[in-house]
Amino acid sequence: MKRIYTKDRVLYWMTLSLSLIICLYFANQKVGYHIDELYSYGLANSYSHPFPNAINQWLSGSYYHDYLSADWAHRFNYLAVYQNQVQDVHPPLYYFLLHTISSCVPGIFSKWLGLGLNLVSHLLSLTMIILIGRKMSTQSYIPYALALLWGLSVGGLNTFLFIRMYSLLTCMGLILLYQIICLLDQGHYHLRSWIGLSLTVMLGSLTHYYFIIYAGLLFIFWLVIQLRRSQWKFLIKVGSAGLIGLGLAYLFFPAMISHLTQSNRGSETLTNLRQVGLGQNLLTYLRFINWELLGKMPWGLFLAIFIISVIVYYQKRPYLKHTRSNLTQKLLIIGPALAFFALVQVISHYLTPRYIYLIYPQLILYFAYYPLAAWSSFKDWRKYLTGAVFALMLIFNLYQPTLTYTYPQQYQLNQTINSRSPVNAIVLTDQKWKLIRLTTYLQDYQHVYPWSAKEWSIDSFPQLADHQQSLDIYILDQAFPLSQIKGTLKQVYPDFQSKITYQDQTLTLIHLE
Incomplete structure (x- = not known):
């Protein structure tokens, strides 16, 4: 047991260290900013003017410097951040965190402040993928392979390099997924789990409103599974934890209602929900996944590999057909993710992959798990076959010359x-x-x-x-x-x-x- 623990610990730190090195390498290549990244700094650090829109007058350059950085007079001024976000269209948690980091080095604007925050979220996301992977597989190395396939993918690296709330959002989504899977395995109620679930829903809802969609879908899938077990008290307690978390988010930031219903983003979302067809943007979003997770692998080749892997997997492990926990875990991973994908490609006001970064790890967890697990079942060739499959998937994952957000x-x-x-x-x-x-x-x-x-x-x-x-x-x-x-x-x-x-x-x- 001690040997297994030591091996896991070594693999864990090797995974995080490799990801850290790759992230820092590409972070160093970042020489420009998306307009929304500059809004991240401005909304987190500006005082009394959330948008630098002064025109037709001579201004000091410090007007723009003070917009991007936290000045000495307004360090740790979270009320200003809160008020900025009331006037914006996003909840405030990410901006609180970025303002905290900026306040520690007042007067300084640097890409490393935002990337540092994203790096912590990225490494936490890798940790959550490993924990979820351990729930899925008894093979010690598969969870780490899954983590690397996301962390070193174009999609995973873009999530890190984009100085917005999407890296934190991805982390919050994985934490919630892990908590729900643990509740599924426990089958009974713990006060600690209930509090943790409420806090995750609250913090996720204060990170990005798309978290509410994902959390709602995840709870729906979990509740449907629990209905079959007739565990009514357990169902009510867990459901109430999610609702209380959402209620706490509203009490802390009541402007979320007007953001969702009256802001330009909210109005565009509601309009798209009524007017955009289910498949109108589908090909565009599938193309995003193909570029950022599959390295432009032909869809026919991907489906062939996946289907063959599923067949081999269940032929080598026939007892898993009757293991309810194993199947429901996978359903909780892929079901809400696909439902989220179907909904977001309809309601999103811009056609951009950032809106589905939240589910990239779930797609890796599900679709990469079967090839890795299937070929690891061949005892004599286990190491070679699994290594070859992992290397092939990683090569396709990284096959793109330029990341989006290095500019x-x-x-x-x-x-x-x-x-x-x-x-x-x-x-x-x-x-x-x-x-x-x-x-x-x-x-x-x-x-x-x-x-x-x-x-x-x-x-x-x-x-x-x-x-x-x-x-x-x-x-x-x-x-x-x-x-x-x-x-x-x-x-x-x-x-x-x-x-x-x-x-x-x-x-x-x-x-x-």
Whole structure:
């Protein structure tokens, strides 16, 4: 027994260490941000202005720096975070945690603050996958193989690299799944389990509203299983734990009701539920799974491997056909996940894989378990066959040259801006909400003029505060014709030489000196 425990401990730390190294490697490659990642920092740390939408006036670069980082005067100001989230469309738990980390290093904005929080969630998720895998299999190495197949997959790494609440959401979903499976095995009520279940539902609901959907589906599947056993008291107690957890989340954050029913996100969700067909976005979301979990493996090949593995698995272990616990565990893993997938691909307002990151581990737990377990049943060739299957699955998992959230395309822009130190900047945009995209750059200027005008006019062009200083002009999404801008610059700043130093489909950067 001691030898088994030692072996498991070694495998556990090897799994976490390998995942940690890979995560840190790709985290170091991250050189840019999605607009929502910048909102994560801003909503967690800004005071009195949850959105950096000030326009048509000269601002200090510190306006943007204070938006992204926690300043000394407002460290650990959770009331400000709470109020920001009331005005946003998400619950506050993730932002509380990010603000706590930022408050420990006031005045500093860094990708490592958000990635550090995600890394803890990622490692906890790996731990939960291992614990669930131990419930599924008696083979000591299968739980760790399952954990690595998710943790090192494109989907798992994207979940970690995206500085939003989805890594924490995935962790909360796995904790709840593990608790429900444990309750299934126990078959009776413990006060400690009841309290833990309530806390998980409360914290998950305060992380992202999609957790409520997953938790509801998980409870429904569990309750249906319990109805067959006629354990009414047990059923009522566990059901009440979930409802109390949801009620506590509402009491802490009543704005969740208006978010779900009256906000733009809530309205879009309800509209999609009424108008979008069940299969309208299905192929798109299946493509996400294929890219991020299967390495673009042909679906025919995947289904063939899975079906053959299931047949081999049950032929080698015929007694499992009659093991109710084994089958119900797998039903609790895959049933709610597939139901969640079917629902989310209908109601989601954007077609993006982030909304199904929550169920990526469950898909790995179910669909990767059978190939690993089936081929490990051949005693003479167990190690070789299982190792070959694991290696093949891992290779397909990692077969993608670039992860979504590292943004290598922003490296050139970073180098262009960092190669000099201009004092002033003017930003031309047709919509003020787009300014968030440039906050990481604007924070380094002394003066910034975010300008939004419906019509191009030389009379309204902001005059440079100090004509002796260099100037950068950012043009977002070709807000104004570039030829007109160049002509105006020659008239307004005749002593300056202008040069386009960076240009892509969404941004043009002109430098004057």
